[in-house]
Amino acid sequence: MTKLKPPSETEWIRQIKAGQAEALQFLYEKHFPSISHFILANNGTSDEAKDVYQESVIIFYEKLQDPDFVLHCQIKTFLYSIARRLWLKQLGQKQRFLGNIQDHEAFLPFEEELSEIDEKEARFLKMEACMQKLGEPCRTILQDFYLHKASMQAIRDKMGYTDTDNAKTQKYKCLQRLKKLFFQEYVKP
Amino acid sequence: MQDEDAIIPKIEAYFEGMLSPSETVSFEQAMEADPALRQLVEEYRLLFADLALVQQRKQLKSQLDGFHAAMLQKEAAAPKALRVAKTSKPGFANIFLKKYVPTFLVAASIAVLSVLSTIWVLNNNVRSIEQKQKTDLLSLRRDLNRVKEEQAEIARTQREKQTSPPVRQYGATAFVLTSSGYLVTNYHVVKDADSIYVESERQNDRLHFKVEVVYSDPAKDLAILKIVDEDFIGFAELPYTLRTEEANLGEPVFTLAYPRQEMVYGEGSISAQSGYLGDTLTYQISIPVNPGNSGGPLLDAHGNLIGIVSGKHLEMEGAAFAVKAKHLKSDLDSLAKENQTQALAMPVKSRLSFLSRPEQIKLLKDFVFVVRVYNGK
Structure with a gap:
């Protein structure tokens, strides 16, 4: 890890964008304490701290994939602001909000990002719900192929199809069913 | 397909x-x-x-x-290493003390210093809490030429001395109480005034009167003005009347005022029957108000006067305050007693009761004035 002390955050961001797992891991370990502290100080458990933090890191990672995205603050501030907002929302949903948030870092409102984050979260949850509704064997086939990137051969063996063409035909049938579910409650973004 | x-x-x-x-x-x-x-x-x-x-x-x-699990593993490993180091030598405590005494001393002095400074800061804070609460309440007097004056002041210091003192000018709102020429505004508007004028725009004509404060009540933040111009003959009959009973929570209300050169209408409702920090002299109203709204009339749906807009909460959005009309009534009564004159009669019946809002405003607007306050100090 010692050689991974880049001069600036820009350098980090570049490395993370380039898909270097070590850079992401370094970032993950560096900023966890601050956010964990925030969640624990505000009525949360360490498991919740982990979930909220990971969600913030995922959001940050996804933002980095957007070529137009420019970070206008420190990574720490970005993560803290997003985690703070996620946690406030969760507290509201869990009805554990005590009306008094203890902050120990600067944070920014990120109005624009937040609506985008909410929208992505909604898309994510909806796709998961559709997958759940799909039923077997379609769920396993599509999850293996699209989410776990399994090969058609592996799926054929697992599901017991006689050949890959059969498996493929089945996969496309499932895809059509998923599409139907997906558009049943589709709201234009 | x-x-x-x-x-x-x-x-x-x-x-x-x-x-x-x-x-x-x-x-x-x-x-x-x-x-x-x-x-x-x-x-x-x-x-x-x-x-x-x-x-x-x-x-x-x-x-x-995966990262998380690795991190937890590292954390679990770290304290163990420390424990091993601590117990590794027999005379460890002595060496440790010798080595770190200077550090301890520095740390101790910093601790003492921070305790003292904390006490100092707390003391100051406690003293200023009252002051802070006061500053939450913004009096809506419009500081018309503050910027201008600040610039002038800079220029003046550069030019050394100047003979005439600076003239401060404030703007606010006042409205007519009697057709004989009494008006009311907030005390904070006129409290350090040298001369006060009221102005109003009528069709193509601009009314401009000199007024004097004839009664001031700092506690209720009310000041009654009288027109002293010789040209003044009297106003038309007032269309509104004073409603002294307490307004109900949620009652729709509106106001007219001059936060800028032109008259501005605002509407909302009585959002609380007490005002700033539970002050029972005032109502809390949900009307967006701005500097210059001070002294504006607060009227109910039927056009009865129920209060005088006086201020707003600085840190609360949409919370303004208005002095209740019954306090205006008591001030009018004591003014009449002081001057040994007849009570300053307000109309008994409102002429606005069943008119639409624009019609009400048409009748009202001639009785609402800009107050200009000049202050030479």
Whole structure:
């Protein structure tokens, strides 16, 4: 890890964008304490701290994939602001909000990002719900192929199809069913 | 369009870039020609995009889970190492003390210093809490030429001395109480005034009167003004009347005032029957007000006067305050007693009761004035 002390955050961001797992891991370990502290100080458990933090890191990672995205603050501030907002929302949903948030870092409102984050979260949850509704064997086939990137051969063996063409035909049938579910409650973004 | 079963593999290949260049071109041409196909491709585009999103998130999540587990492992390992180091030598405590005494001394002095400074800061804070609360309440006097004056002051200090003192000018609102020329505004508007004028625009004519404060009540933040111009003959009969009974919570109210050169109308409702910090002299109203609104009349739906807008909460959005009309009534009574004159009679009956709001305002607007306060100190 010692050689991974880049001069600036820009350098980090570049490395993370380039898909270097070590850079992401370094970032993950560096900023966890601050956010964990925030969640624990505000009525949360360490498991919740982990979930909220990971969600913030995922959001940050996804933002980095957007070529137009420019970070206008420190990574720490970005993560803290997003985690703070996620946690406030969760507290509201869990009805554990005590009306008094203890902050120990600067944070920014990120109005624009937040609506985008909410929208992505909604898309994510909806796709998961559709997958759940799909039923077997379609769920396993599509999850293996699209989410776990399994090969058609592996799926054929697992599901017991006689050949890959059969498996493929089945996969496309499932895809059509998923599409139907997906558009049943589709709201234009 | 062909059967959907048959076309999906092609659509997927298209999105994955698995079609050859010529196939891509012909596929795009087919889409161009067939709106139904285009629609289908678009649907699959959305579906694949969300599948990709879920895939990426899940993969990233499992990667982060790995980081997390590794991190926890490292943390678990770290304190153990420390424990080993502590017990490794017999005379460890002595060496440790010798080595770190200077550090301890520095740390102790910093601790003492920080305790003292904390006490100092706390003391100061406690003393200023009352002051802070006061500053939450913004009196809505418009500081018309503050900027101008600040500039002038800079210029003046550069030019050394100047003979005439600076003239401060404030703007606010006042409205007519009697047709004989009494008006009311807030005390904070006129409290350090040298001379006060009221102005109003009538069609093409601009009314401009000199007034004097004849009664001031700092506690209730009210000041009664009387027009002293010789040209003044009297106002028309007032269209509104004083409503002294307490207004109800949620009652719709409106106000007219001069936060700028032109009259501005604002409406809202009585949002609390007490004002700033539970002050029972005032109502809290949900009307957006601005500097210059001070002294504006607060009227109910029937055009009865129920208060005088006086201030707003600095840190609360949409919370303004208005002095209740019954306090104005008691001030009018004591003014009459002081001057040994007849009570300053307000009309008994409002002429605005059943008019629409624009009609009410048409009748009202001639009785609302800009107050200009000049202060030579």
